[in-house]
Amino acid sequence: MTTAELTKKDTFLATFSALQFNEDSYFKGLRNDAKNELNELDFPTSKTEYWKYTRLGKIVNNTYTLGQPEKIDVSNFLIPNLDAQVLVIVNGHVVADFTSVDGVTVTSLSAAKKQNIGGLKKYFNTLSQNKKEIFLAFNNAFHTDGIYIEVAKNKIVEKPFHIINITTGNNTISQSRNLVVANVGSQVKIIESFVNVGGEKNFNNHVSEFVVAENAVLEYNKIQDKKETNFSIATEQIYQEANSNFTINTATFNGALVRNNLTIEVDASNCETNLNGLYLGKNKDHIDNHTVVDHKKPHCNSNEVYKGILDDESTGVFNGKVFVRQDAQITNAFQQNNNILLTDNAAAYSKPELEIYADDVKCSHGSTTGQIDEEAIFYLQSRGISKKGALKLMINAFAKDALEKVSIEALHTYVDNKIEQELS
Amino acid sequence: MIKIKNLHANIDGKEILKGINLEVKAGEVHAIMGPNGSGKSTLSSVLAGREEFEVTEGSVEFDGKDLLDLAPEDRAREGLFLAFQYPVEIPGVSNINFLKTAINETRAYKGIEPISAKEFLAMVKDKSALVELDAKLANRSVNEGFSGGEKKRNEIFQMAMLNPKLSILDETDSGLDIDALRIVANGVNKLKSPNNATIVITHYQRLLDYIVPDFVHVLYNGKIVKSGGKELALELEEKGYDWIKNELKVESEK
Numbered sequence: 001m002t003t004a005e006l007t008k009k010d011t012f013l014a015t016f017s018a019l020q021f022n023e024d025s026y027f028k029g030l031r032n033d034a035k036n037e038l039n040e041l042d043f044p045t046s047k048t049e050y051w052k053y054t055r056l057g058k059i060v061n062n063t064y065t066l067g068q069p070e071k072i073d074v075s076n077f078l079i080p081n082l083d084a085q086v087l088v089i090v091n092g093h094v095v096a097d098f099t100s101v102d103g104v105t106v107t108s109l110s111a112a113k114k115q116n117i118g119g120l121k122k123y124f125n126t127l128s129q130n131k132k133e134i135f136l137a138f139n140n141a142f143h144t145d146g147i148y149i150e151v152a153k154n155k156i157v158e159k160p161f162h163i164i165n166i167t168t169g170n171n172t173i174s175q176s177r178n179l180v181v182a183n184v185g186s187q188v189k190i191i192e193s194f195v196n197v198g199g200e201k202n203f204n205n206h207v208s209e210f211v212v213a214e215n216a217v218l219e220y221n222k223i224q225d226k227k228e229t230n231f232s233i234a235t236e237q238i239y240q241e242a243n244s245n246f247t248i249n250t251a252t253f254n255g256a257l258v259r260n261n262l263t264i265e266v267d268a269s270n271c272e273t274n275l276n277g278l279y280l281g282k283n284k285d286h287i288d289n290h291t292v293v294d295h296k297k298p299h300c301n302s303n304e305v306y307k308g309i310l311d312d313e314s315t316g317v318f319n320g321k322v323f324v325r326q327d328a329q330i331t332n333a334f335q336q337n338n339n340i341l342l343t344d345n346a347a348a349y350s351k352p353e354l355e356i357y358a359d360d361v362k363c364s365h366g367s368t369t370g371q372i373d374e375e376a377i378f379y380l381q382s383r384g385i386s387k388k389g390a391l392k393l394m395i396n397a398f399a400k401d402a403l404e405k406v407s408i409e410a411l412h413t414y415v416d417n418k419i420e421q422e423l424s
Numbered sequence: 425m426i427k428i429k430n431l432h433a434n435i436d437g438k439e440i441l442k443g444i445n446l447e448v449k450a451g452e453v454h455a456i457m458g459p460n461g462s463g464k465s466t467l468s469s470v471l472a473g474r475e476e477f478e479v480t481e482g483s484v485e486f487d488g489k490d491l492l493d494l495a496p497e498d499r500a501r502e503g504l505f506l507a508f509q510y511p512v513e514i515p516g517v518s519n520i521n522f523l524k525t526a527i528n529e530t531r532a533y534k535g536i537e538p539i540s541a542k543e544f545l546a547m548v549k550d551k552s553a554l555v556e557l558d559a560k561l562a563n564r565s566v567n568e569g570f571s572g573g574e575k576k577r578n579e580i581f582q583m584a585m586l587n588p589k590l591s592i593l594d595e596t597d598s599g600l601d602i603d604a605l606r607i608v609a610n611g612v613n614k615l616k617s618p619n620n621a622t623i624v625i626t627h628y629q630r631l632l633d634y635i636v637p638d639f640v641h642v643l644y645n646g647k648i649v650k651s652g653g654k655e656l657a658l659e660l661e662e663k664g665y666d667w668i669k670n671e672l673k674v675e676s677e678k
Contacts, residue, residue: 379512379566382472383526383582384500384533393525397516397565 008060009042009134015064015173016142027113030125034140041134053317053349054288058257059231062201067091067167067174077164077195082410084162084191091167092144092174092204103155104188105148109177112148119150119181119211127209127237133261135233139207143177146208151186151216160189160408165206167230169199178208182216182244189219191411194234196226201256203231210236212244214268221411222260224252225418235261242268242297249406250277251415252287253422262291266300266328273302278402278415280422281314281346288317295328298358304335307402309395309423310346319351322365326357335365340372340398388424395423425450425590425621426471426491431482433470440466442646443482448590451618455632455657456625458643459665464625465509467643468594472506473499487589500526501533503589507579507596514566519578520548522566523585530586551584555611573604580611591615592623597631609634629661642668 006014021031043060044051070090078086087098087106094108105117112120125140147163167174182188196202212218226232232255240246252258264273279287293302308316318337339348352365372394380390399419406412426448433441440463448454458464470477471484473496484491491499514522528538539547552562555577567575576596583591593612597605612622612635624635632640632654640656641648644665649672650656660667 373512373514376512376514378474378496379508379514380517380522380526381496382500382506382508383522383586384497384530385522385526386497386529387495389525389529393517393522394514397514400516 007042009038011063012060012138013038015066016138018066019142019144023113024116026121031141034137037132037137038134038141041132041137043134050290053315054257054259054286056257059203059233062171062203064171064173064203065169067093067169067172067202069093069095070168071095072166072168072197074164074166077166077193079162079191079410079414081413082160082162082408084160087147087161087163089146089163089165089176091169091172092146092176094145094147101157103152104157105150106161107148109146109148109179112179117148117150119183120148120179123181123209123211124179125209127211127239127265131263133235135205136207136235136261139175139177139205139235143175143207146177146179148179149188149190150181151183151188153183154185155183156186157188160191163190163192165192165194165204167196167199167202167204167226169202172199172202173205174202175205175207177206180208180218180220181211182213182218184213185215186213187217189221189408191221191223191408193223194226194232196228196230200229201231204233206232206234208234208236210238210246212238212240212246214241215243216241217245219247219405219407220249221406221408222248222250223415224250224255224258226255226258229256231255231257233259233261236263238262238264240264240266240268240271240273243270244268245272247274247405248276249403250289251403251418252277252279253418254282255285255287257286259288260290262289263294264292264302265294265296266302267296269297269299271300273300274405275302275304276402276405277306278399278419279306279308279316280311280419281308281316282311282422283314284312285314286317287314290319292321292323293333294323294325295331295333296325297327298329298331300328301332302334305402306337307399308337308339308348309342309399310339310348311342313343313345315346316348318349318367319353320365321353321355322363324354324356324358324361324363329358329360331358331361331363333361333363337367338398339369340395341369342372392420392423395419425487427485429483429485431467431470431484432480433466434478434480435466435476439480440477440646441470444643444646444648446641446648448621448623450589450621452639453616453622453624453635453637455637455640456623456643456648457627457629457640457657457660460627462643463646464627464643465594468506468592468625471499471504471592472496497529498533500586500588501530505583505586505588505591507576507583507591507593509595509598511567511570511575511579513568513570515568517566519562519564519566523548523582526586547585552581554584554614555580556607557581572599573601576600576604576608577611580608584611584615588620590621590623592625594625595627596624597626597628605631606634629657632657644668644672
């Protein structure tokens with residue numbers, strides 16, 4: 001008897017089939033839709049334009065076991081001098097109960113589903129419906145748990161939330177899922193650290209959805225700092241309503257393969273959008289940022305700055321797409337990607353794209369890839385600064401504007417120190 | 425202060441310096457003049473420690489130390505300063521921050537504690553006035569968007585901040601209008617003391633009206649071919665470099 005060979009997708013499906021979800025039919029229905037979608041999808045190859053520079057062999061050829069909930073000491077992952085409410089996800093599971101504060105609902109996503117809380121059904125899984133993307137579909141079908149934050153109308157949350165999203169173990173797979181709803185006139189800041197405790201080749205396929213309602217302000221700071229040889233794919237879907245302000249700052253320090261799929265839909269007038277990123281690659285790290293800003297309505301501004309510093313044999317990929325739809329007159333959209341290669345073996349692939357259908361807009365994009373200016377290094381040395389000190393000064397200067405929108409002081413200091421640490 | 429003996433240097437296998445001998449003592453100002461391509465800038469680059477140049481022969485003793493053995497930053501920390509012919513623009517690195525780093529790294533090298541913020545700011549105020557450098561420029565990125573004159577004044581400002589033993593001014597006068605030239609020269613003159621020394625590298629005699637040298641050397645084809653007092657500069661101005669070339673030719677034909 002011959003058995004038909006299992007495809008890689010089948011192997012993934014078999015791994016997830018052990019998961020049991022105790023949810024009502026509405027949420028089960030969403031999962032089933034995603035499973036049906038998966039029938040039509042397959043893992044991308046390098047022939048798929050959207051994945052051209054990121055080969056997934058490392059991720060898809062591996063066999064995984066499901067990540068399990070664990071109690072983890074998170075003290076190492078706290079940000080010094082930061083007063084924040086800490087929320088912990090371990091291998092896609094939420095292990096503690098949270099206390100909701102006045103005007104803010106904070107709970108695990110699974111608990112939110114059980115209680116059918118507030119805006120959950122209105123928004124959950126709605127922001128990514130037209131996107132046929134296999135990793136998103138896997139998460140839609142088999143996500144375990146994550147954080148649900150909903151900020152009430154006009155509530156200004158002073159204390160930021162710090163989500164610590166941890167993976168552990170060798171060859172484990174986990175799919176965490178967050179939803180953040182900032183209701184009309186509210187303001188909230190969130191930090192999410194993606195880290196790992198030991199283990200190699202663990203893979204986290206994460207999805208976050210953000211709703212920024214009218215006049216709301218939301219800042220999301222994403223720190224990706226997985227050591228060793230771990231894999232991360234993160235998909236963020238953002239929906240912006242009128243007069244809203246959304247900022248995402250992504251700092252990626254490590255990772256054998258990191259892919260960020262960021263899509264921001266600006267579906268109303270007078271919005272501001274900031275999407276900034278800094279990535280520091282070393283060894284054989286592969287860090288890929290794919291971003292989409294979709295301007296659908298007039299009078300909006302978006303600013304995008306991604307900067308990469310690539311050492312050793314690391315690779316950076318940037319693909320930034322800005323759509324300006326026909327209705328989106330008087331759009332100001334700026335995008336830039338700059339890379340510094342510290343060695344001859346580091347590589348950067350950069351593809352900034354603008355698709356403009358409106359005729360009264362101001363848009364620009366730019367991309368540069370180069371080396372540290374040796375002449376500048378010598379100039380600094382000739383004033384008594386060591387070569388290493390000179391390099392540090394120059395790299396800090398280069399990286400600075402990628403993270404200037406980080407408004408949380410303690411986080412800024414943490415990231416600055418981290419950059420310094422990574423470069424030494 | 426500095427003793428250069430039979431210095432030979434190559435770039436890409438081509439010999440540029442062919443045996444330079446020069447001694448500069450504390451309190452002295454030396455001018456090195458010469459036509460384009462004679463090796464003036466190479467000499468300053470070799471002394472500052474630029475890596476592209478290979479020293480094939482000779483020695484340089486700086487304040488009792490083997491200068492050629494030191495990394496560029498250590499040469500600076502020991503008190504050597506090069507005012508660049510083409511100061512480099514470094515976007516994003518603030519002039520002030522970088523100078524503070526430079527001063528503190530030099531202090532650490534000498535085992536002195538870092539400069540206090542107050543002391544540093546007072547020094548910035550004092551020294552920027554010396555070269556009439558707008559305080560705003562001091563806070564901007566290093567040389568970014570500076571005019572030619574501002575860049576040169578910034579070089580002298582840095583020199584004033586770092587207080588070197590030996591300053592080498594590499595064509596600091598090039599591209600300067602007469603007012604800027606006067607300001608730069610004034611700055612240099614005010615910094616002059618019996619304990620430090622200056623080497624002025626220039627193509628033109630004009631600068632030497634303002635910074636009066638004790639000695640003038642003519643560099644030609646990688647060697648110092650003539651030395652004299654300040655009147656030599658005037659003679660050169662009058663007769664041009666062809667005079668030297670012809671004189672050398674005559675000698676070699678003898």
